[in-house]
C-alpha cells in the first residue's frame with residue numbers, strides 16, 4: 559500500500575475502501591486464532607535455560623565463601639551472583655540487593671515501604687504527607703508500561719504523563735513539573751529499549767534527570783533497566799550509569815535501580831535485583847529483614863553455575879536474539895510493505911527489548927483492535943500503554959512479537975496492518991462525509 563491515503567480524492571478512496579474490505583473479509587474467513595498480547599519469552603527461549611532445572615545439582619550447595627545456600631540468611635544475596643550481574647546492570651556489587659524472582663515485586667515493595675515508612679531521607683512517610691497535602695504523584699513517560707501504572711493506581715499514587723521521545727522523556731516538561739510540585743516523589747524510567755517504544759535514554763537526558771532540582775527532597779527515579787542486555791542488533795547499546803551520575807550530581811539517593819533475569823533465563827524463576835546508594839541499600843535491607851529471612855540463594859547459585867560470567871551472559875543473550883530477531887524483522891518487513899508511505903501509520907524499529915510500538919491514525923486504535931479481534935487476532939488493548947487505559951489520541955498499539963512463532967507473527971502482523979488501513983480509510987471517508 560505505497561499510496562498516501564490521506565491525499566487521495568474521495569472517489570479513489572472509495573475504490574480503495576472496497577478492495578480493503580474484500581481483503582478483510584478474506585482475513586476473517588480464515589478463522590485465525592492468534593495472540594499478540596503477551597510480552598513474554600517463547601518456549602524456545604525458555605528451553606535455552608533448561609540446564610537450570612538440574613542445577614546446582616544434589617551436592618552443590620555451597621557458595622564461594624562457604625555459605626550453605628540451602629539455609630536462611632544472606633539477605634543481600636551471594637557475592638558471586640552480585641558480581642555476575644554488576645556490569646550488565648551498572649550496579650556495584652556492594653550496592654546490589656537480590657529479591658526473589660520479580661523486579662516488579664521489588665518496585666512494589668519500595669513503593670509500599672516509602673508510603674508506610676518514608677525513604678531514607680524522607681521527612682515522614684509518603685502516605686502521611688499525602689494525607690496532609692494531597693496524593694503522592696509519579697511522573698510517567700507515555701506510552702509506557704501498564705504494570706508501572708497499575709502499581710501506582712493500587713496505592714492511590716497519581717500519574718502525571720509526559721511525552722516520550724526517542725531520546726527519553728521530554729525533559730523540559732519533567733524539570734518544570736518536579737521543580738514545582740513537592741507531591742511528585744517519583745518517576746518511572748525504562749532507560750534502555752523502553753517498553754513499548756524501544757527508546758534509549760541519551761546522555762543529556764540522563765544527566766538532566768540526575769541533576770534536576772526537585773521540590774520533593776526525597777524524590778526517587780525508578781530506573782527499571784528491564785532490557786539491559788536484550789539487544790536485537792550487533793550494537794550493544796550502552797546507557798549512562800545512573801547511580802554514578804546521581805552521585806556526581808550530589809544526589810546519591812535519587813536512583814532506585816531495578817533489573818532481573820526474567821527475560822535472560824526463566825521468566826517465572828529468574829533473579830530480581832535492586833541497586834542503590836549505600837544509604838538506600840541499608841534502608842531496603844532494614845525493611846526487607848522484617849519481611850523475609852533471606853532470598854532464594856540456590857537460585858542465585860544455579861544462575862552463577864549456568865551463566866558463569868558476563869561473557870557467558872552475553873553469549874546466552876545472542877541465542878535469544880537468534881530466536882526473536884527474525885520475528886522483529888518480520889514485523890518491520892510487513893509494516894514497511896503494507897503501511898509504508900500510507901500516511902496513516904508509523905512504528906518504531908527497536909534495537910532491543912520486547913516490543914514494537916505502532917501508532918495508527920489518530921482515533922483509530924480501538925477500532926483496529928476490534929477489527930483484529932473479529933478476525934481472530936488478539937492484540938494488547940488500546941490505551942494499555944497509558945495510565946487509566948486512556949490514550950488521548952487513541953492511536954497507540956503495542957506489538958509483542960516474542961511469544962508466537964515466526965509464521966504466526968507474520969500472519970498476525972499482516973492482519974493488524976490490514977485492520978489499520980481499513981480503520982483509517984473508514985475514518986477518512988467518515989470525516990469527508992461529515993465535512994461535505
Ligand code: PLP
Nearest residue numbers: 660661662703748753784818820
Ligand atoms: N519492567 C518492565 C519494563 C517490563 O517490561 C517487565 C516485563 O514485561 C517487567 C519490569 C517485569 O519484570 P520482572 O519479571 O522482573 O518482574
